Amino acid sequence: MNILHYWRAMWGIIGRELWRFVTQRERFISALVRPLIWLFVFAAGFRAALGLAITPPYETYILYEVYITPGLLGMIQLFNGMQSSLSMVYDREMGSMRILLVSPLPRWFLLLSKLLAGTGVSIVQAYVFLAIARSYDIEAPWQGYLWVLPALVLSGLMLGALGLLLSSFIKQLENFAGVMNFVIFPMFFMSTALYPLWKLQESSELLTHLAQYNPFSQAVELIRFALYGQFNQTAFVFTLSAFVIFMLAAILGYNPSKGMMARKGGAGG
Amino acid sequence: MSEKIALSIDDLSFSYGGKKALDSIDFKIRAGECTILLGPNGAGKSTLFSLITHLYDTHQGHIELCGFDVRQQTRQALALLGVVFQQTTLDMDLSVLQNLRYHASLHGLSRKVAMQRIQKELEQLNMYDRRFEKIRQLNGGHRRRVEIARALLHKPKVLLLDEPTVGLDVPSRQSIVDYVHHLAANENMAVLWASHLIDEIYPNDHLVVLHKGQVKANGSVNDVLQFSQSTSIKEAFYQLTQGEQA
Numbered sequence: 001m002n003i004l005h006y007w008r009a010m011w012g013i014i015g016r017e018l019w020r021f022v023t024q025r026e027r028f029i030s031a032l033v034r035p036l037i038w039l040f041v042f043a044a045g046f047r048a049a050l051g052l053a054i055t056p057p058y059e060t061y062i063l064y065e066v067y068i069t070p071g072l073l074g075m076i077q078l079f080n081g082m083q084s085s086l087s088m089v090y091d092r093e094m095g096s097m098r099i100l101l102v103s104p105l106p107r108w109f110l111l112l113s114k115l116l117a118g119t120g121v122s123i124v125q126a127y128v129f130l131a132i133a134r135s136y137d138i139e140a141p142w143q144g145y146l147w148v149l150p151a152l153v154l155s156g157l158m159l160g161a162l163g164l165l166l167s168s169f170i171k172q173l174e175n176f177a178g179v180m181n182f183v184i185f186p187m188f189f190m191s192t193a194l195y196p197l198w199k200l201q202e203s204s205e206l207l208t209h210l211a212q213y214n215p216f217s218q219a220v221e222l223i224r225f226a227l228y229g230q231f232n233q234t235a236f237v238f239t240l241s242a243f244v245i246f247m248l249a250a251i252l253g254y255n256p257s258k259g260m261m262a263r264k265g266g267a268g269g
Numbered sequence: 270m271s272e273k274i275a276l277s278i279d280d281l282s283f284s285y286g287g288k289k290a291l292d293s294i295d296f297k298i299r300a301g302e303c304t305i306l307l308g309p310n311g312a313g314k315s316t317l318f319s320l321i322t323h324l325y326d327t328h329q330g331h332i333e334l335c336g337f338d339v340r341q342q343t344r345q346a347l348a349l350l351g352v353v354f355q356q357t358t359l360d361m362d363l364s365v366l367q368n369l370r371y372h373a374s375l376h377g378l379s380r381k382v383a384m385q386r387i388q389k390e391l392e393q394l395n396m397y398d399r400r401f402e403k404i405r406q407l408n409g410g411h412r413r414r415v416e417i418a419r420a421l422l423h424k425p426k427v428l429l430l431d432e433p434t435v436g437l438d439v440p441s442r443q444s445i446v447d448y449v450h451h452l453a454a455n456e457n458m459a460v461l462w463a464s465h466l467i468d469e470i471y472p473n474d475h476l477v478v479l480h481k482g483q484v485k486a487n488g489s490v491n492d493v494l495q496f497s498q499s500t501s502i503k504e505a506f507y508q509l510t511q512g513e514q515a
Contacts, residue, residue, distance in 0.1 A: 008378070012371050020362060098358055102347055103347065105375070
């Protein structure tokens with residue numbers, strides 16, 4: 001077992017995922033349409049209703065569209081993480097997950113490679129979204145487009161690891177609707193993606209705390225600051241810690257002796 | 270025939286919660302031998318395969334693949350194992366070539382070596398001309414051939430097949446049965462073939478009859494016929510599984 005083996009396997013997994021993404025045109029379009037509707041329809045409607053004070057990293061009054069752009073980048077990655085999770089459950093039900101799991105490599109490495117592949121796909125989507133937004137004058141400083149890359153990598157890994165963890169618990173594809181109701185929607189709406197924390201504070205102290213400690217909020221803030229060339233240390237530490245915890249739990253979940261996989265019944269003869 | 274033991278199952282038990290799926294299973298497979306694991310639905314065949322491939326962990330008993338403990342030396346053991354699962358495990362939206370290259374990368378094969386082996390295996394199974402076709406465009410028999418080619422790419426010592434011919438027409442079934450027996454006889458490969466189809470058994474095969482998680486008979490075709498005092502495999506199977514249909 002040498003380093004070249006790991007390298008080839010990792011690129012095999014990433015290449016397969018990217019190829020699937022490129023060839024599945026509907027998936028690419030729907031991944032973009034969702035945040036674009038939020039940006040051009042929802043944000044346009046709420047522009048007048050929501051007055052935004054000047055808060056870091058912004059140094060001037062901004063339009064609501066500008067405010068929610070980092071939140072929508074987070075949304076792309078959140079949905080992508082859940083999509084990857086869904087495809088893992090599908091692959092497990094359909095059997096192709098088995099081919100991955102019976103290859104002679106450590107399971108943590110296989111899961112990490114799968115996660116990197118999903119994150120790569122989400123970053124492609126995020127940059128296409130940023131390009132469309134820029135063409136409609138929703139801009140960030142040029143260097144922000146570079147600084148946001150490491151932030152997107154970390155947030156993508158964190159949200160992907162969450163998806164991976166969920167997929168180890170979900171036995172059947174049908175149970176996935178629950179993930180939408182109990183994970184995606186609460187995470188998205190109880191966050192700083194659509195409204196700043198001080199706005200929430202005006203209405204509910206509890207909601208403010210929930211939003212503040214929501215890993216998704218921290219990922220969005222990491223992206224928001226990076227997009228303006230700034231480093232948000234708290235958000236970075238929080239997002240990194242959430243990634244490590246989710247990843248370790250996912251590895252445990254896929255461990256044949258300890259995780260959920262061991263307790264699931266097998267079909268067939 | 271070589272006497273080298275390729276797969277050894279010792280005192281293996283497994284339960285789903287309180288329900289026992291395998292109960293103290295013991296048998297061995299030698300290199301160059303084709304062993305048919307015969308059992309009705311629910312006998313525990315797929316569970317056994319999940320344990321050999323380490324999809325499930327072994328809590329009681331031992332599985333050794335060419336001397337490597339599947340639980341302790343998982344990666345070394347899996348490197349020597351080729352598997353064709355009961356359900357198709359190919360990516361429908363990728364071509365034959367892409368599916369095989371993906372598998373080759375998981376086993377660390379270089380692009381050059383992978384392409385050489387893909388060509389060789391696909392040619393042997395008369396599938397090389399169809400390498401650019403998407404799996405979705407292939408019929409069930411051709412998909413199975415691709416899965417067998419894939420299982421052989423990394424030159425395994427042991428080949429597991431979990432009811433690979435289910436749902437196939439007679440000519441497709443026959444060609445797969447012949448080819449796998451050829452691999453055992455000419456490539457010195459140890460084959461474990463789970464089936465409930467009696468006509469897939471050759472006279473020289475080794476038989477393991479599994480029923481309700483227990484090995485009911487284990488030996489050559491003649492041994493099993495003698496043990497069950499039967500004149501045909503069908504009759505032996507009927508007696509050993511107490512009247513359940515194969």
